[in-house]
Amino acid sequence: xxxxxxxxxxxxxxxxxxxxxxxxxxxxxxxxxxxxxxxxxxxxxxxxxxxxxxxxxxxxxxxxxxxxxxxxxxxxxxxxxxxxxxxxxxxxxxxxxxxxxxxxxxxxxxxxxxxxxxxxxxxxxxxxxxxxxxxxxxxxxxxxxxxxxxxxxxxxxxxxxxxxxxxxxxxxxxxxxxxxxxxxxxxxxxxxxxxxxxxxxxxxxxxxxxxxxxxxxxxxxxxxxxxxxxxxxxxxxxxxxxxxxxxxxxxxxxxxxxxxxxxxxxxxxxxxxxxxxxxxxxxxxxxxxxxxxxxxxxxxxxxxxxxxxxxxxxxxxxxxxxxxxxxxxxxxxxxxxxxxxxxxxxxxxxxxxxxxxxxxxxxxxxxxxxxxxxxxxxxxxxxxxxxxxxxxxxxxxxxxxxxxxxxxx
Numbered sequence: 001x002x003x004x005x006x007x008x009x010x011x012x013x014x015x016x017x018x019x020x021x022x023x024x025x026x027x028x029x030x031x032x033x034x035x036x037x038x039x040x041x042x043x044x045x046x047x048x049x050x051x052x053x054x055x056x057x058x059x060x061x062x063x064x065x066x067x068x069x070x071x072x073x074x075x076x077x078x079x080x081x082x083x084x085x086x087x088x089x090x091x092x093x094x095x096x097x098x099x100x101x102x103x104x105x106x107x108x109x110x111x112x113x114x115x116x117x118x119x120x121x122x123x124x125x126x127x128x129x130x131x132x133x134x135x136x137x138x139x140x141x142x143x144x145x146x147x148x149x150x151x152x153x154x155x156x157x158x159x160x161x162x163x164x165x166x167x168x169x170x171x172x173x174x175x176x177x178x179x180x181x182x183x184x185x186x187x188x189x190x191x192x193x194x195x196x197x198x199x200x201x202x203x204x205x206x207x208x209x210x211x212x213x214x215x216x217x218x219x220x221x222x223x224x225x226x227x228x229x230x231x232x233x234x235x236x237x238x239x240x241x242x243x244x245x246x247x248x249x250x251x252x253x254x255x256x257x258x259x260x261x262x263x264x265x266x267x268x269x270x271x272x273x274x275x276x277x278x279x280x281x282x283x284x285x286x287x288x289x290x291x292x293x294x295x296x297x298x299x300x301x302x303x304x305x306x307x308x309x310x311x312x313x314x315x316x317x318x319x320x321x322x323x324x325x326x327x328x329x330x331x332x333x334x335x336x337x338x339x340x341x342x343x344x345x346x347x348x349x350x351x352x353x354x355x356x357x358x359x360x361x362x363x364x365x366x367x368x369x370x371x372x373x374x375x376x377x378x379x380x381x382x383x384x385x386x387x388x389x390x391x392x393x394x395x396x397x398x399x400x401x402x403x404x405x406x407x408x409x
Contacts, residue, residue: 006283008393009320009353012294015280016325019296020303023251025329026182032170035162038180039223039330044156046173049146053090054109058141061100061122061130062091062113065138076123076131083110100130109142116141149173159331161223181330185227187246188215191257191267192309193234210311211256215318222323223330224252236266243274247300252322255293257309267306271295275304285393286320287349288313294321312382316355319409337387337407340367347397354391356398358406359384369406385409 007015027041056062063079071077083093083101085108095101095112103109103116118141121134149155155173160166162178170178188211195209196202209231219226227249232238239255246253255267271293272278279295286292293306305322307314327334340360348354358369372384387406391398398404 006285006290007281008285012281012284012292012321013324016294016303016321017328019280019298020301020325020329023301023329027179028182029177030180032167032176032178035170035178035180036164036167037223038162038178038183039332040156040158040160040162040166041179041181041330043154043158044170044173044175045152045154046149047152048174049151050149050172051143051147052145054145055143056103056105056107056109056116056141057143058116058118059105060103060116060118060141061132062095062103062109062116063100063132063136064095064097064113065115065136065140067098067100068115068117068132068135071132071135073121073133076133078125078129078131080129085110100132114138114142157331159333161332183223183225184251184326185249186219186224186252186254187227187242187250188212188219188229189232189239189242189246189253189255190215190230191232191234191239191255195231197231211307211309211314214311214315215254215256215307218315218318218323222326224326234266236270239266239270240274243270243304247274247297247302250302252303252305254305254307254318254322256307256314268293271304271306275302279304284317285352286317287352287354289317289320289355290352292317292321312357315382316357316388320355335407337405338367339403340369340389340406342398342400342402342404343368343370344400345397346371346373346391348391348395351393353393355388356391357382357385357388360386360406367406369404 067077079098079100081102082099085091085101085103087104087107091108091110093110095110101110115136115138117132117134117136123131125131156166156169190209190212194206196206198208202208212229212231216226216229228246230242232242243253268279268282275295275297276299279293281294283290284292289308291308295304297304307317346356357372359372361368361370387408389404389406
């Protein structure tokens with residue numbers, strides 16, 4: 001290990017990508033009703049046009065548009081009604097000149113008709129005819145064959161995270177089992193003699209465990225599967241035992257705490273000892289998050305990550321590296337961002353990039369980014385944050401009124 005030279009965020013990402021280059025992303029098929037939140041693992045092509053018949057978007061009368069030319073609310077046209085089409089049944093008759101057919105919303109448009117007049121603009125004249133008071137053009141109130149999805153068209157791309165609207169698209173295309181990436185399994189290990197459970201009152205010098213809960217919540221939010229979690233005292237043998245077990249079950253082992261170089265900071269040496277090739281980064285040029293550790297175990301194809309003990313720093317490093325890598329390996333899009341203007345001047349950090357948490361507020365011509373300045377151990381800083389912006393390495397800082405890209409959390 002080289003503990004003297006830190007990596008930039010870009011270098012850390014390059015090393016992570018290189019480490020997992022041969023790692024295969026497992027795929028499984030899940031039922032449509034279980035697919036929400038999963039990531040599509042292959043491009044999906046429709047074997048048929050959708051819809052496969054012309055259908056009406058309104059309740060009304062299917063007509064030949066040419067029969068309505070010149071019609072107004074004072075000069076109607078009278079058309080013979082030759083059929084009433086029920087929803088879910090095929091149209092039988094062909095519409096000729098001077099004829100029409102009643103069709104409900106979603107109903108099939110009969111041959112010969114090329115438009116639908118809304119029922120509000122029609123009036124029953126007698127049992128077999130109606131008066132039409134609206135002029136319609138060809139295609140009005142009609143969805144054509146394949147207008148939603150053409151036959152053999154790609155309709156959902158690999159890497160798409162499935163939301164309720166994608167569930168609807170999959171259903172319409174008849175996809176009842178969906179190819180999705182298997183979620184990475186993660187083991188979360190928090191270390192520290194000072195940690196007690198969230199339901200326990202801390203004694204002098206103790207604090208409630210935060211990182212285990214936070215990292216578990218982030219893992220679930222971004223699609224990981226939590227394979228195990230441990231809260232350990234600062235004893236090397238306990239950490240070794242937990243990491244050994246995690247290597248057998250996990251794609252990612254995240255250890256929070258013990259990543260600096262104090263006398264009880266065992267994370268780097270344990271990960272380097274148990275991994276093959278072991279640790280390749282100890283320290284990144286980032287504020288907060290400098291003592292981050294990255295490594296890999298090739299035999300088990302497990303990513304090894306040592307996160308800072310401060311919760312805010314641990315969360316941001318997890319977001320910038322673990323979540324980034326998972327998104328990249330499963331072909332997902334980058335997180336959404338927005339533009340905002342800085343509310344005040346903020347200084348950068350010499351030699352390090354700064355991940356600056358911001359709260360977005362409405363301004364006269366867009367968002368204002370209000371920096372959330374606080375020590376990295378204070379969780380309220382994160383609870384107020386809508387996103388973050390990066391101050392690049394060696395940049396002096398950001399000026400009030402300067403536009404910045406804010407990545408939304």
